[in-house]
Amino acid sequence: MYQYDQYDQAMVDARVEEFRDQCRRRLEGTLTEDQFKPLRLQNGLYLQLHAYMLRVAIPYGTLSGKQMHALADIADKYDRGYGHFTTRQNIQYNWIKLEDCGDILADLAKVEMHAIQTSGNCIRNISSDQYAGAAADELVDPRPYAELLRQWSSFHPEFAHLPRKFKICVIASEKDRAAMRLHDIGINIVKNAEGTLGVAFYVGGGMGRTPMIAPLIREFVPLDQMVTYSEACLRVYNRHGRRDNKYKARIKILVHEMGAEEYTRQVEEEFAHLLEQDIEPPIAELDRIRSYFQPPEFATGLAEKADRSDPDFALWIDRNCSPHKVPGYVSAAISLKPVGGIPGDASAQQMHLMAELAKDYSFDECRVTHAQNIILPHVEVGRLYELWEKLDEAGLGTANLDQVGDIIACPGLDYCSLANARSIPVSQKISERFAANGKGELLGELKLKISGCINACGHHHAGHIGILGVDRKGVENYQLLLGGSEAEDVSLAKITGPGFNEDGIVDAVETVADLYLERREDGERFLDTYRRLGMDTFKEALYG
Amino acid sequence: MADRNPVDLGTGRDDVQLRFRSDEQAGIAAVTVDSFLDQPDAEAVRIEPGDNALDLLPHLSRLRLVEVNFPAFTDGRGYSSARTLREHGYTGELRAVGDVLVDQLRFMRRCGFDAFAPDAPINEADAAAALERFDHVYQPAADEAVPIWTLRHG
Numbered sequence: 001m002y003q004y005d006q007y008d009q010a011m012v013d014a015r016v017e018e019f020r021d022q023c024r025r026r027l028e029g030t031l032t033e034d035q036f037k038p039l040r041l042q043n044g045l046y047l048q049l050h051a052y053m054l055r056v057a058i059p060y061g062t063l064s065g066k067q068m069h070a071l072a073d074i075a076d077k078y079d080r081g082y083g084h085f086t087t088r089q090n091i092q093y094n095w096i097k098l099e100d101c102g103d104i105l106a107d108l109a110k111v112e113m114h115a116i117q118t119s120g121n122c123i124r125n126i127s128s129d130q131y132a133g134a135a136a137d138e139l140v141d142p143r144p145y146a147e148l149l150r151q152w153s154s155f156h157p158e159f160a161h162l163p164r165k166f167k168i169c170v171i172a173s174e175k176d177r178a179a180m181r182l183h184d185i186g187i188n189i190v191k192n193a194e195g196t197l198g199v200a201f202y203v204g205g206g207m208g209r210t211p212m213i214a215p216l217i218r219e220f221v222p223l224d225q226m227v228t229y230s231e232a233c234l235r236v237y238n239r240h241g242r243r244d245n246k247y248k249a250r251i252k253i254l255v256h257e258m259g260a261e262e263y264t265r266q267v268e269e270e271f272a273h274l275l276e277q278d279i280e281p282p283i284a285e286l287d288r289i290r291s292y293f294q295p296p297e298f299a300t301g302l303a304e305k306a307d308r309s310d311p312d313f314a315l316w317i318d319r320n321c322s323p324h325k326v327p328g329y330v331s332a333a334i335s336l337k338p339v340g341g342i343p344g345d346a347s348a349q350q351m352h353l354m355a356e357l358a359k360d361y362s363f364d365e366c367r368v369t370h371a372q373n374i375i376l377p378h379v380e381v382g383r384l385y386e387l388w389e390k391l392d393e394a395g396l397g398t399a400n401l402d403q404v405g406d407i408i409a410c411p412g413l414d415y416c417s418l419a420n421a422r423s424i425p426v427s428q429k430i431s432e433r434f435a436a437n438g439k440g441e442l443l444g445e446l447k448l449k450i451s452g453c454i455n456a457c458g459h460h461h462a463g464h465i466g467i468l469g470v471d472r473k474g475v476e477n478y479q480l481l482l483g484g485s486e487a488e489d490v491s492l493a494k495i496t497g498p499g500f501n502e503d504g505i506v507d508a509v510e511t512v513a514d515l516y517l518e519r520r521e522d523g524e525r526f527l528d529t530y531r532r533l534g535m536d537t538f539k540e541a542l543y544g
Numbered sequence: 545m546a547d548r549n550p551v552d553l554g555t556g557r558d559d560v561q562l563r564f565r566s567d568e569q570a571g572i573a574a575v576t577v578d579s580f581l582d583q584p585d586a587e588a589v590r591i592e593p594g595d596n597a598l599d600l601l602p603h604l605s606r607l608r609l610v611e612v613n614f615p616a617f618t619d620g621r622g623y624s625s626a627r628t629l630r631e632h633g634y635t636g637e638l639r640a641v642g643d644v645l646v647d648q649l650r651f652m653r654r655c656g657f658d659a660f661a662p663d664a665p666i667n668e669a670d671a672a673a674a675l676e677r678f679d680h681v682y683q684p685a686a687d688e689a690v691p692i693w694t695l696r697h698g
């Protein structure tokens with residue numbers, strides 16, 4: 001894992017002092033709320049329905065056990081004993097007091113963490129594949145590139161007041177487990193025909209009210225020009241991104257309105273200019289960062305098969321464990337989606353336990369996924385059973401990764417001031433329904449995603465089944481969407497038709513699931529059957 | 545792009561409160577980019593957020609003062625304008641005017657601004673603290689600061 005040196009530490013320490021000072025000036029009244037807002041936002045502090053919400057960055061979703069312990073301590077000390085893991089691999093606390101913020105940031109800085117640029121119109125936390133460094137199919141570990149971009153983008157003087165927030169994702173395999181093309185910039189580490197590593201740039205994806213899949217704008221940027229190319233992409237956006245309407249301010253709108261070709265032309269021109277400016281970090285820096293991501297000392301000669309005699313355990317292996325590049329290991333997913341629970345929530349106690357388990361079973365490392373679960377990346381197959389028993393005892397052993405119960409849901413009307421409708425109760429009802437009727441067991445992979453309003457924090461556009469909360473004459477109403485995917489077969493879901501009330505939407509999900517169960521062919525997932533049959537068949541089932 | 549609306553070029557904006565240059569302050573009035581391009585002897589220009597700094601590049605040698613207007617501090621186009629001018633060799637005064645606040649000073653300095661004419665006076669003790677708070681920078685910009693990655697590798 002990456003570790004701060006004296007420079008990294010000095011930067012976050014200075015930031016803590018700066019923010020303390022800004023809070024002081026706000027409390028004294030020398031800063032107005034309007035002036036304070038963009039400053040607090042660049043430190044992840046939102047004002048929500050009931051309290052301040054603080055978002056803490058978890059760069060590329062990677063955490064040490066010690067850091068997870070610290071997150072648990074913050075939940076206990078400053079919040080109500082809970083944290084909420086988010087779709088951008090961060091954690092949020094929902095009940096924070098302004099007076100405590102300086103101390104929280106100081107506690108975070110002690111474990112090399114921060115809340116820098118977790119909100120605001122700047123370059124946000126860089127996300128990545130949760131199986132980085134472990135996945136059997138990856139080309140290289142993408143995190144060193146993400147870390148380099150983290151440093152480059154931190155306190156970037158030119159890009160602190162962009163037209164809108166800016167999200168970058170880095171992956172390094174053909175399988176996309178991080179919704180790469182739904183980011184403002186999606187970076188895929190690739191090899192060219194000569195076998196040299198480089199970077200493919202996808203620019204202008206995003207969700208929100210106008211979802212777009214990022215087009216490929218450059219197939220291959222040499223590794224030692226990645227930062228320069230990123231800078232060119234950002235500068236053209238900063239120069240021309242729309243500022244007249246915040247709903248049209250994301251880079252996806254610029255790329256769409258200008259055309260990917262013209263945008264690319266301007267980027268290339270700026271890139272040529274910036275190459276002369278010599279702004280790229282030395283390649284030695286990438287090597288230095290890489291040295292922190294060396295594989296841990298994996299054992300050899302381990303058993304490759306687990307004893308599957310306990311059927312509940314066997315099911316958990318099948319659903320929650322993924323192949324590892326080293327024989328005898330797997331990556332194990334801890335589902336934060338117990339039946340009827342709040343997706344992505346973890347209690348301080350659970351966080352402490354996950355921290356312990358990371359230490360004991362996974363070389364002191366864990367990951368947060370964009371689907372709001374936790375991964376232990378490197379677990380010996382032979383020790384899975386004892387791990388599972390401990391998880392199960394703590395309510396963390398749910399076997400439902402990528403199943404209908406593994407729902408992504410935004411905070412919705414229970415917390416969020418922008419919401420039209422509640423997301424959490426709907427997700428709870430759906431997971432309870434499919435657990436009770438046993439159909440959840442039959443459905444296989446089915447990604448269900450719920451947002452409480454058009455801003456799409458719950459990724460509903462990318463759900464095999466998506467649910468969008470809308471306001472219908474003052475009543476909460478839910479639209480159903482079908483056919484989205486955030487993976488390498490990326491697509492945007494489409495609305496089926498008129499919306500449903502809270503119970504109606506649960507029934508509607510069951511209706512489309514039934515249709516799938518009835519009509520699926522060999523090996524088809526829900527998404528495949530939907531794509532084969534088309535929307536009309538599903539509409540027919542829903543609306544007759 | 546869209547908003548090229550002419551704004552008030554009124555007097556208050558020219559009161560430079562902070563200046564980081566040793567040369568004499570140019571006592572010339574800045575004109576809009578359009579006027580500047582029309583007047584071959586103009587030496588000072590004011591860039592609005594919607595103006596493209598690239599249009600000025602052929603004329604850098606006659607420029608002595610560039611003002612970059614920030615009607616709202618949240619509109620960050622002026623940062624790119626400033627850096628663009630510096631990267632193309634402009635060495636004259638680069639003045640941030642308008643809604644310039646203490647918390648933006650450091651990044652503005654890093655992008656090449658060396659004079660500030662804020663709408664509302666900045667508390668100078670706060671300004672000094674803000675400019676000194678960070679000892680290091682992660683990335684190069686239009687200033688002399690040496691990025692951390694260079695310090696690491698000599």
Ligand code: HEM
Binds near residue numbers: 053085086417
């Ligand atoms: C509760 C307070 C929250 C507020 C007020 C909020 C606000 C917003 C807004 C306004 C957007 C649309 C931005 C745009 O399209 O330009 C957005 C998008 C998004 N938010 Fe949130 N959000 C909140 C919580 C969350 C949480 C908890 C998560 C993670 C679970 C999250 C993840 C996202 C994601 C992934 C997007 C989509 C990004 C994209 O459009 O590409 N947000 N949020």
Ligand code: SF4
Binds near residue numbers: 410416453
């Ligand atoms: S999707 Fe809407 S309701 Fe949900 S968190 Fe985002 S802004 Fe709030």
